[in-house]
Amino acid sequence: MSSETTHASALERLRGLKERAERGGGSAAVEKRRKSGRLTARERLHRLFDADTFVELNQLAESQAVAFGMQEKKVPGDGVVVGYGAIDGRLTFAYAQDATVLGGSVGTIHGRKICRIMDEALKVKAPIVGLFDSGGGRIHEGFFASKGVAGMFYRNTAASGVIPQISAMMGPCAGVSVYSPALTDFILMVEGTSQMVITGPGVIQSVTGEDVTLEELGGARVHSEITGQAHLVAEDEATCLNTIRTLLAYLPANCEQRPPSLAPDDDPMRVDAELEKIVPHDFRKAYDMHAVIQRVVDDGVFFELLPKYARNIITGFARLDGRTIGIVANQPNVLAGCLDVNSADKAARFIRFCDAFNIPLINFVDVPGYFPGVKQEHSGIIRHGAKMLYAYAEATVPKITLALRKEYGGAVMAMCCVGMGVDLMLAWPIAKLVVLDTATAVNLIFRKKMQQVQDPQAFRDEMIAEYDHKYSNPFHAASNMLVDAVIEPARTRPELIKALRMLGNKQTKAPFRRHGNIPM
């Protein structure tokens, strides 16, 4: 063999190295995962991106560690594939951990590759997607691997609110591999094959004696229903990757841009008489707020986030007039639509995401107050409720609030009323805007009088009717500019769209401060 390197010989060597890198942990490992419906890292990336657009970087990087036989165990790529491509024609960065290589563990080079691609995404200000499938830090590389991990957290934070960051849990993940996702904007999980925990069942067993499986501890159902840490759950990997594409289509590339606009084919001036029938005038009757949202937004399409967590509040993206909006809505058929710790938490984070990325907020209100009880009080409803106040007051994107029925008490501020910086406060004619619901208010105000009259019940009914006629209706609120306009329910869609068009160029300047101190 000649010692001279020719184009041909060098290319041959490159092909060999690429082939080795692309084999990852080997075909046996790959086959085993395929049996449980799990794709390889590269397969996931190819499904995520538009066909033939993915460009891989640092494919040949390998572990530099020498302890514990790492030089024999190492695989080119070091267990993660990083790069960029197009999603619906828009530049997006991504990394996918390869669980067939040392369990997808985060070694120094692995961490450096992820940090490097995050730096790239921040440099050009484009979204980044992380496909996580890793048991955590690589023990064999010891403490040195921490730098890569810390580097990921540092960059997640630096990028927070600058570029959209989306994480998908696509395998059992623990420790460091779940803290990075936790710092990103949205987490998706795959049903059955993904879990997120900090400490696994083994350690828990030995420390607290609790006996629990990984799925019971941190599976998709747990995080989508109990912890609220999984915004979306997909039935399989292909659906998960497709959902990421759908989500990104609502969002701008970075915080300096408006979200992409679609040419709307749903008539912006569409009037809908059904809305009056869906929402009962009898406030004792519940209804499903989703039905209202679906009839108002473009094509009835609503991309809900955390649908099964804090179901008493609804958050998600939709389009009006072709433009992305963020919707926050009370759900009257769960906990009577009351606000509580979890719903305040869910709403506040969503509001701040929308504000970070120029997404107008539309609030559909039917709220009787905060959910009472010792549990709520001792869980800190004060500071959690305050989060929602902070988030709305701070937001400078267009904010439009529509009172459908109940606008009662302190919850009114939490749902962004006049005074909270709302741009437009609308109300349906049947709405009631009061500090206390009428019956309770009457009982309080006329307590002494009712003890004096002949027929307290009749007097009470008379006072209730008078109170509603004079004070609780939206016309009274409108008379003092606490409602900007009372609108016909059927005209909800055109009224919201007209307001959004008017607010399209809204610009506000906040006074300088390093940053606020949101109640946590």
Added chain:
Amino acid sequence: MIDVTAPMPGKIIAVKVAPGDHVAEDQEMLVFEAMKMEMPIAAPAAGTVRSIACAAGDAVQGGDVLAVLE
């Protein structure tokens, strides 16, 4: 087996299913009154009603088991 529980203290207005019935996820099983509103209590998952532990008119506490699904 899944317990279908009361979300908070209130009153059962109506029971819409019987033991042996098949229910879909989110299907209305009971009508429940609390906070001055009538609200549906829906099946947390698809299944068969194993037992009903309440009747119309009952006052219940948050967490009380109202029905069991399997």
